[in-house]
Amino acid sequence: MSVSAARVVRRRLANLTFEVFCWVVTAVALVALAAILWSLVRQGVGGLNLDVFIKSTPAPGSPGGLANAITGSLMMCLLAMAMALVVGVLSGTWLAEYGGHSTYGSVIRFLNDVLLSAPSILVGVFVSEILVKPFHTFSGIAGAVALSLLAVPVITRTTEDVLLLQAQTLREAGVALGATFSYVIRQILWRSARSGLLTGALLAFARISGETAPLLFTALNNQFFTLDLRHPTANLPVVIFNYALSAYDDWRRLAWAGALLIAVAVLAITIVARILAQEPKRS
């Protein structure tokens, strides 16, 4: 009897230790992450003002903002998304509707999964080898290509997933009405999966808008305002990187403001994507 009582005590104690550990560890993790967000907001808000949005990156000591970097980032991300959407949606469609069950299909799916978390700096090296070195100039286009290579796996994955969620009867009904299969895909499946596809696109957009490493040696940076993506193009992540590591206080303030802008943008996009993903509870 006493043996089993001791055992009960031991088990209870072990369980208590486990539960306390989980509570404490979760609290510590949440506090650490909250601390990061808090210092981001505190330092970032101090640097935010109208100049940030309307003036270009300054020389140390003179007033300026991040207008050129914000514009450059937006242009590159949008161009990257345009390219990535075409490739990603089509390849996701192929995996879901055409060749997903073949050996080749599973190889592609596997490679896509691996690319999903591949080191982004290697993508930067790759694009720099094929689009920067041959042309002897850093360019916004190279930056956009690098970003699109990071967005494609995300879009491919979500496209395949949402298409596989569409009812099989939807396909059968379309084909039974005499439509070709490609017509069914384009006009019926893509439409009924619309919000899912949009979610994937937004998640990809959120992913690439904060990427720094692949831009370091593709788009590089530009002190001036430019809309021409054939030249080095300023972008938020690289400006943040350079300014944060500089010795000037006003540059560091701008870096914090930029980091806050990116974090807020990423969080906002992700939240919108999640809301969209929850919505389609129709049939």
Next chain:
Amino acid sequence: MSDAAVPVARAPTRRAAPRGARIGRIFEGLCFAAATTLLVALGGLIASLVIGGWPAIHKFGLGFLFSTTWNPVTDEYGAAGPIVGTLVTSAIALLLALPVAGGVAFFLTELCPAPLRQPIGTAVELLAGIPSIVYGMWGLFVFAPLFSKWVQMPMMMAAKPGSLLEKLTEGVPNGSGILSASIILAIMILPFMAATLRELLLTVPPAVRESAYRLGATTAEVVMSVTLPYVRTGAIGAVMLGLGRALGETMAVTFIIGNSHGFPKSLFDSGSTIASTIANEFAEATTEMHGGALVYLGLVLFVMSFAVLGLARLMLRRQAIRL
């Protein structure tokens, strides 16, 4: 659009069917081409790393991996410093992040009061998406000064001359270095790993958990002997996915590792990882050999992280989980 409307309206005329079929074939071809783009991109990535790194691969061979020289002036390069830096920081980060991520995931699936479950779970997932440059900046400006004052200084004071602790804590206590980088890396992969593990644990059928509880198992026993073993393969995959991220992470590390090329001598010594070395030097590499050595480094990183990521994906797939 019209390709389908035609056969519906005019039954099987001779023109309509082939036209629809042709568009269908073109569409399928486009989809196939897009899927193949992925293969081409990966192939191109490998090819460009081999070709770009060829001068260095040719000159240094495999000795590159074991040499600690990194001297752009004499054009002598060896990767041992960055490789060891990458492995050590990733390993420490994983050691630190794993118990915490596990604790958070267990908390969210077993212990958390119901009303808090969804908000905390969502918050963790959102944090997993914060760009790593934010973690890096926080590490440099907020974490490093505190770490220097409250951890590095006291530990160096406490270390007796000649002891192991003294060896481990050598270096300049300025808050940056191998250990600091590992901690920032751990904080960065933590939300990702916690979210992934939680997702996995949620796939355990409720009946399995509930029967375990009904048999009198404590929470700890349910987690350790029932739910965790249930998702074992997937959990290992998830952890390796976290490791893969840590290996290739650039921005969170570059800010705070100190960026010196030598072999890191202690936990507080400054060092470098493969990714941070490439990030710092690639745009400014002037000689062909310097650029080649950096691309060769990239190839090493590629092999390391793709082995880890590939294995992780295979394990997750055996669990039939797609994350």
